[in-house]
Amino acid sequence: MNPKDMSPPVVGCRDTPVLKQRGQREVFCGLTGIIWLHRKIQDAFFLVVGSRTCAHLLQSAAGVMIFAEPRFGTAILEESDLAGLNDAHAELDRVVEDLLARRPDIRQLFLVGSCPSEVIKLDLNRAAERMTQMYAPKVRVLEYSGSGIETTFTEGEDACLASMVPVLPETEARELMVVGALPDVVEDQMLSLLSDLGVGPVTVLPARNIDGKTAVGKNTVFALTQPFLGETFAALKRRGARHLPAPFPFGDEGTTAWLRTIATEFSVSDEVFDRVTEAPRRRARQAIRQAAAPLQGRSVFFFPDSQLEIPLARFLVRECGMSPLEIGSPYIHDTIHGPDLDLIPEGPEISEGQDVDLQLDRCRAAKPDLTVCGLGLANPLEAEDLPTKWAIELVFTPVHFYEQAGDLASLFARPLRRKSILTAHPNVGVAAE
Numbered sequence: 001m002n003p004k005d006m007s008p009p010v011v012g013c014r015d016t017p018v019l020k021q022r023g024q025r026e027v028f029c030g031l032t033g034i035i036w037l038h039r040k041i042q043d044a045f046f047l048v049v050g051s052r053t054c055a056h057l058l059q060s061a062a063g064v065m066i067f068a069e070p071r072f073g074t075a076i077l078e079e080s081d082l083a084g085l086n087d088a089h090a091e092l093d094r095v096v097e098d099l100l101a102r103r104p105d106i107r108q109l110f111l112v113g114s115c116p117s118e119v120i121k122l123d124l125n126r127a128a129e130r131m132t133q134m135y136a137p138k139v140r141v142l143e144y145s146g147s148g149i150e151t152t153f154t155e156g157e158d159a160c161l162a163s164m165v166p167v168l169p170e171t172e173a174r175e176l177m178v179v180g181a182l183p184d185v186v187e188d189q190m191l192s193l194l195s196d197l198g199v200g201p202v203t204v205l206p207a208r209n210i211d212g213k214t215a216v217g218k219n220t221v222f223a224l225t226q227p228f229l230g231e232t233f234a235a236l237k238r239r240g241a242r243h244l245p246a247p248f249p250f251g252d253e254g255t256t257a258w259l260r261t262i263a264t265e266f267s268v269s270d271e272v273f274d275r276v277t278e279a280p281r282r283r284a285r286q287a288i289r290q291a292a293a294p295l296q297g298r299s300v301f302f303f304p305d306s307q308l309e310i311p312l313a314r315f316l317v318r319e320c321g322m323s324p325l326e327i328g329s330p331y332i333h334d335t336i337h338g339p340d341l342d343l344i345p346e347g348p349e350i351s352e353g354q355d356v357d358l359q360l361d362r363c364r365a366a367k368p369d370l371t372v373c374g375l376g377l378a379n380p381l382e383a384e385d386l387p388t389k390w391a392i393e394l395v396f397t398p399v400h401f402y403e404q405a406g407d408l409a410s411l412f413a414r415p416l417r418r419k420s421i422l423t424a425h426p427n428v429g430v431a432a433e
């Protein structure tokens with residue numbers, strides 16, 4: 001799509017009645033966020049207080065060998081802990097003491113709650129306060145829940161960042177805070193664009209280490225890079241910071257609109273904005289044009305999973321020529337998701353939450369060309385000849401901002417390409433992507 005064609009639709013989806021579903025859900029738990037957060041926050045350790053199931057989830061999903069000394073681990077609750085026969089707080093104190101003695105590089109320790117620790121009502125908040133007194137100022141101890149009882153998997157990052165907000169230093173400075181864990185290379189691209197625009201000072205949450213300059217106060221404005229940060233959003237507002245509502249920085253249009261919102265806030269001239277963004281926009285449009293050819297005119301159905309569904313649907317509709325049949329999201333937050341909903345022409349079903357059997361029925365009846373869903377639903381749908389894209393891959397792959405826009409379109413194009421190869425050559429094996 002040319003930039004001149006990118007005017008908002010006459011009627012967007014912000015006011016579309018939302019189909020609210022509260023039934024059986026098929027999602028990973030919030031512990032999953034540790035897999036990208038432990039790489040991002042380089043002086044942190046994530047200690048899950050959970051069961052062997054939690055340990056196996058992390059170990060297999062992260063694919064890190066124990067002897068590599070990863071920056072996460074599990075304090076296993078044994079049956080006697082669950083039965084209340086042991087003093088779980090004393091056990092936890094001992095585990096943490098051993099860990100911090102062995103790993104002097106740890107400056108931030110996150111105690112991460114799980115289903116078992118919530119079921120036995122282990123008060124990790126109290127434990128974190130006690131340990132902060134014991135280990136401050138060398139180590140800061142925080143806690144959050146990654147349990148699967150009420151969460152979708154991206155809420156783990158939200159809960160982690162929200163736990164950091166109350167302990168950020170206070171500042172009076174007028175600063176931009178960019179909120180959301182991005183791969184370092186993508187974060188560097190974003191900081192370079194903001195610097196070229198003359199926007200600053202800029203801080204990020206989460207910072208790569210505790211010595212980062214991230215602080216907050218009533219003169220802080222913040223922009224989210226991830227659409228699943230509702231708790232963090234609320235915590236920052238409680239500290240007096242002001243949110244800059246914008247579409248999320250996916251694709252050319254989303255990235256430009258996100259940057260434009262910040263540029264307007266910091267009084268950047270149109271001339272500077274156009275000069276800084278012109279070349280990367282051109283590269284992004286070219287990359288999308290090449291990658292998105294198989295997507296043109298095809299239909300897409302989103303199951304609620306990563307909470308990225310609404311901005312990704314906007315990207316697929318407006319920059320890749322797809323038509324959405326249903327856009328399901330675990331939660332819809334008007335302030336956070338509204339700017340993207342404004343840009344999606346009315347028409348698709350917008351659904352919040354899940355009743356998985358009913359949604360599968362709608363999906364089968366709609367027969368979409370592409371279904372975006374969690375791992376648990378992908379194989380059954382593939383067996384029914386419905387091509388799928390794993391939603392979790394979109395969180396693990398660098399997809400934000402201009403330079404990744406072509407890769408983002410490619411992620412959606414691959415299943416359709418695979419299907420067309422298999423249809424043309426049914427006896428050829430093609431690895432799943």
Ligand code: SF4
Pocket residue numbers: 029030031050051053054055057113114115116146147148149
């Ligand atoms: S937190 Fe709950 S859902 Fe997640 S791995 Fe542990 S037991 Fe399973």
